[in-house]
Amino acid sequence: MELPWNKASRLRGRVEELEEQKASLEDELESVESQLEAEAERRKKLARQKQEAEEELNRLQDRLEAERPGGEPDEVSETDTASSKSMSDLGHNEAMNLLGRLDRMSGEGLVQVCAQGKVSKLEDVKGLRDELGEKYGSVSGLESVAVFHDPQLFTVALDTRPFVQPGWRRNRFDTSDIQGFVDSKKTWVLASAGDTTILEEESGRILSSERVSSRVDRDHSKGGFSQERFEEKRSNQIERHLKQVKKAVEGRQSVYLLGEERLCGELPGERLGGFDPNASPPEQLYTFRVTRL
Secondary structure, three states: OOOHHHHHHHHHHHHHHHHHHHHHHHHHHHHHHHHHHHHHHHHHHHHHHHHHHHHHHHHHHHHHHHHOHHHOOOOOOOOOOHHHHHEEEOOHHHHHHHHHHHOOOEEEEEEEEEEEEEHHHOOOHHHHHHHHHHHHHHHOOOEEEEEEEEOOOEEEEEEOOOOOOOEEEEEEOOOHHHHHHHHOEEEEEEEOOOEEEEEEEEOOEEEEEEEEEOOOOOOOOOOOOOHHHHHHHHHHHHHHHHHHHHHHHOOOOOEEEEEOHHHHOOOOOEEOOOOOOOOOOOHHHHOOEEEEO
């Protein structure tokens, strides 16, 4: 027979044990509730991001339609793709706003593709084809591009210079590499025979500009020496000009070249294509263009 004082002691121990279990369960419940609240907030944020991205794309589409003569869509042949109707050059701020809205979106079925050359040359292209399904045909031939695919809302291609990191990912968008490149401080060399511009740029802002000019004959005037002699003279003039440009670029970091491949091949830095002499930076440097596919 259990003595009364032993029974009371045992019951007190059991009460303490139950109180500890209750406190532990309350802590666990509080943790689960916090996780559910965080998940609900995350889903709410993602839904808002998707809506904002869709609104931004629709706004750009409306602007493109308004810019067409008479506000009417251009006539296209049956061989034209649907994407040709929805292509629009972007201002620098527009491009960065779009990238900001797309960044960190996540969800089932999302696919992001980045390519310097053609998309069809990326690694694991079979897996990419399986992920994109019928949309793969619209993006396989694109190059120097970032593609963002949401099967429920949109597929959009952002063309720019070939500085994007090649590859693809599923279930989330991440534009930090693209935005990071734009935000970094860099030197642009707009190479042209006899008239080259060197720009220091960061986050779309031009920090400094230097022009390197020297005489380079464009056309062979009638009379005088032969065409062969003219070409030799012009080649020497270009060589002297490039030496001046090299000297001006010497010691600079993160140098990117725009211009003729022949000229850029003689200069230090990475060539990212040509440039429109009638455009202005930063649009002249990045050439952002968005296409709804």
